[in-house]
Structures are given as C-alpha cells and as structure tokens.
Amino acid sequence: MVCSIEISEKPKLNDPILIEGLPGIGFVANIVALHLINELKAKRFAAIVSASFQDFAVTTETGGARSPVNELYYYKREDGGRDLIIWYGNTQALTTFGQYELCGKVLDLAQELGCRFVISIGGFKKDEVQPVPAIYSAATDQETMKEALDLGTKMMVGHIFGIAGLLVGMSRLRNVKGFALLVDTLGMYPDANATRYALTALGKYLNLNIDLSRVDATAEQTKKILESFGLVRNIAEEKKKEEQQMRWFI
Amino acid sequence: MVCSIEISEKPKLNDPILIEGLPGIGFVANIVALHLINELKAKRFAAIVSASFQDFAVTTETGGARSPVNELYYYKREDGGRDLIIWYGNTQALTTFGQYELCGKVLDLAQELGCRFVISIGGFKKDEVQPVPAIYSAATDQETMKEALDLGTKMMVGHIFGIAGLLVGMSRLRNVKGFALLVDTLGMYPDANATRYALTALGKYLNLNIDLSRVDATAEQTKKILESFGLVRNIAEEKKKEEQQMRWFI
C-alpha cells in the first residue's frame, strides 16, 4: 500500500486552496485545521493511511480504537470566494520517504480537484515569545511572497522542516503557488495564542471571517487527541531539529 | 515482492470473522491461534512472505529449514454460525512499514472472502497478574465495544502496539468492525493460563465450544517453534515498548 487514499466523495470545487494542518511545532497548524473544520462545518471526503505512520492503535475514553490517519475536508463558500481543502490529521509520516509519499499523494488529489494554491501553517520555535507573536512567511514565487508580506508577516530565514516546508517546496516544482505561515511559539504545548494569530492572518488572506471565541476549546480538544497518540510531551527533552546531524553526506 | 500471498484455495465462507494470532506479548494470541487450528482442524489456504521478515532460516529437530512466514486458515462451521479465518504465523514484520503492508494484504484478502469483522488477540503486560487475569478490550465502534464489554472485559486504556492494534485501527478505516482482546500476562513466556481466559472469552463471543484440555500442550508446542526463531528470551531484558522513544518527530 505504501500510502493509500480512500475517497468517499469527489467534490466539485471552485479554484480551491489547500490548507495544511498536521501536528508540528506548537501544534499551531493542527489547531488551525481543526478550528476551521469545526467552525466552517467542513466535510470530510478522503482518509489517508500510510505505511510510514506509527504501527499502533490508541484508545479513546469510550474504548474506541484509533489509528494514525490523515484526512481531507472541503468547504464550499457561498460568497463566491475560493473553496477550501483542509488537510488534517493526528500524525505526520515517520520517515523522510513517507513524508514525500504523503505530500505527493495529497497534492495529486488536490490538483485533480483543481487546486492551484497551497498554504502550509507551522510554528516557529523560539525560546522567548512576545504576547503578539511574529509571523514569518516563505513563498513559491515573488508575487505570492508579496501577498504574504502584505498580511503583516516577516520574511522567513532558514529551514522549514517537515510537511510545512515540503508542501510549499514540492508545490513550486509542480507550478502550484503558495506560501508557508510560521508563527512564533515556545512549541511546548498546543499553543492557542499563536493559533489565533495564524487564523487572523489566514482569515485576512482568505477574506473569511473566522470566529476565534472557541480557539481555546479547539486547542484543548487537540491536546487530548494528541496526548492519546503520545505526541504532546516535554518538548524540552527534544533535540532541536536544527541541531540534528544532517542526514545528507558527501 | 515486498509482501506476497500464495493462495492455495479460495474458500467460500459464511460471513467470516478474522482472528489474528501472531506472536506478541505473552504469546497469548499465538497459542490461541494454534489451539484453534489444532482443535477445529482448520484448513490452511494461504501463506504470506514479507521482505520485512527476518532474513534467515531456522532448523527443526530433523534438519528441516524453516523461514519466517504467516499463514491463513479457515474453519467452516456446520452449526450455521459464522465461519472463521485464522491468521497464524511465527513472526510479525520487522518494521512499521512491513506491519502496515502485512496487515493491509491480509485485510484485502479477508475482505475479498466476505469478512466484515475482526478480532485481534494480545497480552497486556503487567508486573503482577492475578490467577484470574483481567481481560481488556477496545473496539472499532460503540456497538461492538458494548458486545466486548458484555464478555466480561474491561475498557482498554492506552496504546495497543503491533498487529493487534493495527488490525483493529485499520479495520475501522475500512468500515470493517471488530475488537481487540488483551489478557493480563507477565509476558515472560508462552502463557497458557492467559490463553485459557482468552479462549473462553472468544468461545463465548463466537458461541463456540472450545476444548481447553490441550492448551498446555499447545503452549509447549508454541514455545518450541518460537524458541527456534529466537523469539522466547528473557523478556526482562527487553525495553518496555512504552519506554521506547517515540519515533514520530515534530
């Protein structure tokens, strides 16, 4: 199987934008995605299982067994704006190889549905964060970069690890445009405050009014789900990605 | 090849239930499966070899060379009850990737044969176990969970590693129902006592009278097979799965 998508519905969408929201630093993307799904009552149309996910099941409070999974939701706008595809899940892939497979499969399907623009969300780990956190961006092209900067973001300098970076990088190679939004976060817990700023910037770009009053509840819901998957731990113990030895060798 | 199934017969089965019994904690599942095969005179119809199994051969007492392999057996009931597919083997896959492949291939074939329900068996490692061990369960859905609890099981809390968890989790994503049965065990040897309780709960669910008088012999047979594969060792040396560093990284 490697990476298989089960599609329950192929929605007809209007020039849709793909928004990536898998668990990552500060879980900002993950809360953003779940919040959009909840608030917009987005509809699930695809489930993705990868052989590069963790091989276990976790139990819910009522004895339910859950596997690692990624899901795609769609939201059709009635105001004539561009529709949304929301990429949500409880895990990223465990291996570099799996990340490429996963990202490639999702892009394949999104492009089939007419998608020509992606936005990936992420946290930017800092040791100290201001109450109003900075937001950084990187884009596939100069024109899109300008649009991202117009949202009040700063120019990202450095590496964007995981799906957030891969999605924008791979999109560029497919002539799909898009940008990454990275919000300052301590990264040690599902960060509701950073999420609010990400949602605000996102809403501004999408010209979409997103109610932020339930973000804390969504962050709490995210925390519960991810704790059951063992994903929320003392981040202080984690080696910073930047310090990891490069796997590429000469 | 990655993972290849050699099918010697495609049996016509009546709404069959897939029962997973690969080696795992306390080898409970493995003894359960072998006991069912022995007692029900279940018929072997498929052999599965995966490139993710260990690459060696082990010798039998008479100089026979044996490879790691998984097998599927079927049992057709004459009392009008649902037929059984029994998943037996001397190994799980070595890698996460291989586990998904293996589980996916078996589910593919089982579903092709009409299977819509799975039961995975496992041991639940405890430092101390009562003479009457507790049995835990987790299920794909609320209705099935209720059926599992009605067998006298408790609600499982935590992770279910390996094929036992993966099978129930993956089944749910395929709209196949089922549950996992996990029996308390010290996990340090093929546990005949835990197996008896697993078989009793299973027999109750299947409405099947299983003779338990030869369980000790089956446990001994299992021990012999697995020792030749190096699978029965001093478990005390093993790092507990729970303490393993999560392979997922942010």
Next chain:
Amino acid sequence: MVCSIEISEKPKLNDPILIEGLPGIGFVANIVALHLINELKAKRFAAIVSASFQDFAVTTETGGARSPVNELYYYKREDGGRDLIIWYGNTQALTTFGQYELCGKVLDLAQELGCRFVISIGGFKKDEVQPVPAIYSAATDQETMKEALDLGTKMMVGHIFGIAGLLVGMSRLRNVKGFALLVDTLGMYPDANATRYALTALGKYLNLNIDLSRVDATAEQTKKILESFGLVRNIAEEKKKEEQQMRWFI
C-alpha cells in the same frame, strides 16, 4: 528499480539445479561458485543490480570501475545429468528487505527456467576447525535431508543467516526442494580448505567430477576481488551474528 535483472540469454536447461555462491562466512560459497564457473566454463546469462547494494564503484588494477553485482551462469551437461545454474556475485544485499527481493527475483527466474531444486553453500563459523572440517546440512524436506546426510553431512542445528538460509527457506514455501551445505571454517579469510570439502560433497551429489587442483588459485582470485570491495577484513572485529540483538520485537 529496487532489484533488476538484465537477461542476455534464456538458456533451455534440463531440470536445472540452482547453486548459490555469494560472499559469506569464510567465503566458502563464493569460491565454490567461482571455481565451478572457471572449471566448467559456465556461461553468464543474467546480471542483477539491486538498490540494496552498496552505492559505490571500486577500481581494478587497470583503472576499471566495478559495481556491486550478482550474476547467473549456466552449465549444460553432456552426460545427461541435470544442468546447473550458478548464482555468483561480489555482494549480498545490505538490508533484510533487499535480501528477500534479491532471493525472490533469482528464484522467479530460475523457476521460469525449470528449476525445482536448490543448493546453498555456506561457512559455519567455529573457533577451532579440524583439518577435515565437519559439514552440516539442512533441507526443505525429509527426503532431501536424507540425501544430504548420505553425503556424510551432519544435521545443522541453529540459524542459517543471509541468502544461504533464505534461499532454502523461501524455496520450501514455493514447493522447490533443496538443501544447504555448511562447512566448518574459522571464517577469517577465503577458506580454500573448507571450499575443497564443499566441492567434494557437491560433486558427489551432482555426480560431477570437479578438479580441485586450482582451488587455491580461485581462493586467491576471490580474495583479490572481495578485498577491492572491502569485504575481507579482520573478522575478529565482527560481532558474531548470534550475538546481535534480535531485530524482531514484541
């Protein structure tokens, strides 16, 4: 590609026997295969490259660049005996996964050419070896085992690692018969003496008169080839396979 075979000729063979001779303990199998190729003037008909081989080239004395490769040779007997397929190479695959792929591909082709019998050769590492080394065997079935014991071999007890074990184990699952011949060796250098005893047993089984006068030269040739691939080193530094931590986990 994973593992690709380039076939230059599909020989018509008479009930051929596949003889495996890749580098392994004491390089016994490797010298056996090269010796058979040299003495019988066997003809190369297939080359196999696997993505699981080492990714480099080594240079020959004249500046030639050589890659890791496996090759198949055939020898047609004129005395009405069964023809031979000789599996030779300068490496095994680096990973368990690659070993299965490699072995599966070779068996696929051999079976296509009518092969129903395999013989794998190996060294059996001992700390001390008698001038007349013991030979051990393991077989796919009782009848074949009897034939192997009739050659003066002892019954193998334990694990047979690598391609030597995998070939016999996988053959059994494909209803192909065969046995492994394992000769006592210190395993620290290409062992010409052990090779002579392997060739003698093999010749007896095949009813084939093999000239042993040039075995020392073949061992020297093998040493040269394998040294350039970095395969002949101080084996004393190697962790014994048996002491390796099992990769299978519960």
Next chain:
Amino acid sequence: MVCSIEISEKPKLNDPILIEGLPGIGFVANIVALHLINELKAKRFAAIVSASFQDFAVTTETGGARSPVNELYYYKREDGGRDLIIWYGNTQALTTFGQYELCGKVLDLAQELGCRFVISIGGFKKDEVQPVPAIYSAATDQETMKEALDLGTKMMVGHIFGIAGLLVGMSRLRNVKGFALLVDTLGMYPDANATRYALTALGKYLNLNIDLSRVDATAEQTKKILESFGLVRNIAEEKKKEEQQMRWFI
C-alpha cells in the same frame, strides 16, 4: 512516487554525453556543472524529485522556498560535436536505495535520448594538495581508460563513493561507456581551483573551449546555494567515508 522525473521537453540530441555534477567532495562536480550551464547557456528540460531527498524547504534571500531537487539540462553544439546532457542538483539522495533509484532514472532518460557515454566528476579528498592538483580517472573499459589517461590523468585506486562511482559502475552494466574524473581537493569548501583543472580536462576531452574566467563567481554561487541547504560545513568534523563501518555484513 519514490523518484519522479518531470520532463518539460524531450530534446533531439546528437550522440549526447551525460555529465554528472551533483554536490560531493570539494563540490567540484557541482561547480563544474553549474559553470557549464552558465557558460553554455544550457537549457533545463527535466526536474527530478526523490522521496529519498531531505524533507524540508530552505528559504532564499527574498523569502522563496526551495526544495531539494535534481535537474537535467541539454546543450546542442553547433560545431558538429556531440551534444551534452548536464545533470545538476542541490543534493544527492539520502540513502543507498535512493542513490540507485536516482541514478537508474537518470540513466533511463539519458539512454532514451540516445546517450551512450557518461562522465562523472568528483573530488578526491587529500590532506595536502599541490597548486596543480592531480587528476585521477576510472573507466568502464580499457579503451575508454586509455582516453582518460591521455587527458593527463592518473589511474584511480580505491573506492569511488556516491553518484560519481555509481554512475560509471551502473553504466558499465548497461553497456554504456564512460569514466570518472576525480581531482585532488582538501574538500573543505567549494574548491574553485580544483574545478578549473576538472573543466580543463573535460574541455580537452569534449574538444570544447570553456571560459574559466568566471569559475570563482560560480564557486561563490554554489557555496551560497549549498549553504542554504546546510551542505557546506566544517568537513573536518566529518568522518571520512573510508573509515565508515562497512554496511555489508557476512
């Protein structure tokens, strides 16, 4: 996807030579390739993404997001000489498996375009290097070796790691001819001096006049690109490839 090539144009080429120039020791090959592309105004016709590349994006000075990628360029000569295919990129594959896939895919496409000759470039790491560095070569066959020696190269002795070695080794197995050019380098930074000597030898072989006045600028450009990918570091910290434990095991 594993390794996918996106072809924007299939050029008609005259008996083309494939020149490999991925990042490696001293980045000699990488500067050579970029210099050829710049000076010859070679045209990009294919982009290659592999699941075995690093899973991240890096940012450019203007906020652009870039992924690891390999590219193929072509140069049609107007003087009747053989055309060129230039293989350029900002990374090699992370794994042995990925290296084989990548090299196989590029060779497949090159052969489809009529290529029957390859040249791989590399640095040969030395602790001390003369102002006029030595150049070494290894070839697929004796005749080609003679041509390489006629360029003033010495015979290479030892291992050629990575794509530079793999390309020549794999080409030989496909009956494609070619040689590797390896220039002495300290290997600690993008080495413009070594590159000049590689380009001179290459120009001599190709009977092509290559302007060397901008090599320093190309080396600087290479340094900038690779630094953003984290590929230019203190090589002194690197374990020498030669000292790496062999991954092959008996």
